Amino acid sequence: MSNIRTRIAPSPTGFLHLGTARTALYSWAYARHFGGEFVLRIEDTDVARSTQDSVDQILASMQWLGLEYNEGPVYQMQRLDRYKAVVDQLIAEGKAYYCYSTPEELDAVREAKKARGEKALYDGTWRPAPGKTLPPVPEGVKPVVRFCNPADGDVTWNDLVKGPITISNREIDDLIIVRTDGIPTYNFAVVVDDWDMQISHVFRGDEHINNTPWQINIFHALGATLPQFGHCPVILGDDGQKLSKRRGAVSVTAYEEGGYLPEAMLNYLARLGWSHGDEELFTREQLVSWFDGTHLNKSPAQWDPAKLLWVNAHYIKQADNTRLATLVAAQLVKQGVTLSDEVVASHLPQVCGLLKDRCDTTVALATWAAKFYSDVAVDAAEKAQHVTDAVLPAIAMLKDKLTSCAWDKASIAAATKEVLAANGLKMPQLAMPVRVLVMGTAQTPSLDAVLELSGREKVIARLAMG
Incomplete structure (x- = not known):
């Protein structure tokens, strides 16, 4: 297989959560398996909620996980001129149009449709059509730009995870692709980006399935090559509900701070929705050699903290003592114990070697190691x-x-x-x-x-x- 290009495109509105980390891992492993390229894109068009701290945290998480990217990070807000050029092209070709409907007017249309038992879709007031007279442009109203979604027919794709999926165009309406402030919306910007970056395969969470018909229709309108889509099921928390930023899902960096090793997190995340026979423990190299996009689970996976601890304990036992000493020294500082460079280089590795078989995180290992360097409280x-x-x-x-x-x-x-x-x-x-x-x-x-x-x-x- 040639010209494989995958991407991960987090939005910097918070930390890199576990579901996005798993998607990044699958995208990275797929590209590496086929000798392709992996792109990091920062989707920062949500200006009100995007922060530099979130960007920094995303980059730190990718580095900790060892998910090296061939291109990026590419920032959407640095591509506004490109989006405008594509929008202008669509408008000129009659594939997009300005819509001056106010929020109040749109609310009234939705309520009326609901009252009639109809789906609350946009009514097409400003959509041009042969022989149609559009309303006069109101003064002082900034328009949005809408995409002319096909009125009939179906959108069908063969999903890499779910198999064939079909959604009727009657179920979706004319998507807003540019807001009143001139900033493009997610579903439009992502298509232009994937087109320009020649992305061949898109792995993402299955919450995006309903966005895919719009995106496929925009690809077709642009005459662009369609990538293959693979929608991975959600990860469920202990309570059986979806892990998400807004429901307190722990960040990737919090696991680093909590004493987990990146190879353990990679191993665990890979198994959380994918399998290679009965293999539970494997290296990065083995993952790359095995991950060809098959054997991805269609049903949600359950986050299991105890299983992750078991995996982490395995990798701590396998870890080099000198490397562990560096990690444990940082944890000891948090516990109020600061060691000299000489002790970290010579003595602490021996302590780690002695204790690591009974510890499942470097935090636990540091708690044990502290007994060698501070006063011990005897119970x-x-x-x-x-x-x-x-x-x-x-x-x-x-x-x-x-x-x-x-x-x-x-x-x-x-x-x-x-x-x-x-x-x-x-x-x-x-x-x-x-x-x-x-x-x-x-x-x-x-x-x-x-x-x-x-x-x-x-x-x-x-x-x-x-």
Whole structure:
């Protein structure tokens, strides 16, 4: 397949939400699979609600996910002259017209049609037709521009996800393509953009299905090549309702801040509406090699936070310890613990390697790692349960031995075994109270590894608390 060009076109009216991120991923993977190109377009014609902060957040989200684009970002508000030229062409060809109906007049028409049990479509007052006399142009009224939608016939396309879809032209009316302020509307600008950018395949949410007939008719009116459309089902939240910006869907960057890895998010998002056999875990490279636009689900997917955590835990276990240390250091700062560059480069990677198997986010990993770099609050109940009078002599003996032994896992393990033998104890009887005193909890990785990374001075001081 040649000349594949896909795009993602978010509007900067808020954060990049999860549904748009998934669409971006599918568009990116499809282009990469076929050796094509992926375009980023910022649809910022909603001037009142578009913000630079939202643009910055969208760009940061794309970068974090690693969805590299070949072109862009292209901003619609920088293309107003192009839209005007196309509108002028349509008007000159009789395929679009000025409409001077006021909002009050349009409301009255809609109400009258509803009262008659008719669909509340525009009545065509200002639509030119052979032999028709148009009303006089009212003074002081700024017109919109409407597209002459075909009055009859059907619009049919073979959707890449849904299969064949047909919508009658009688179900849609003459779309406004330019507002009174001269700014083009979404359904018009997107067609001109996709035409100019030679977009071959459009993946998007299925809330756009009802927009597609208008867009196809505009493509035809322009004599432009029609892209193939694939409408992906919505993502449902825990409550079974659609995830959306206005219903509190979490942003992509919030997951980065929450300690998720981008490869985990990519893996999870890809599976949320697409499958390759029974594969649950796969790399970016595998996704690109498999994603040919088939096997996309027709029904909505359910967002499952527990499943995402499971996927993230898998990738944390696989992650390089030095990389994890950089991520964990940033999380530690948020927890009030700032480490030197030397510690982040040399010691923290070892801590991450020791702890990562029991953590599902870098936030959780940082919470564990903080025990090595800050004062530990020992839970009174755990101390009372494990640090009993019977074990205090063994703790004191271990403290003495650790004061003078070589500071490595083997030497610490040997000292611990000597204390166990001298006091007739089994490992849990000594290890649990030592863990409570040193780490604040009885459940930690192997004792010798924890003590080695905690450092002699800190271990001795904490054992003295017994």
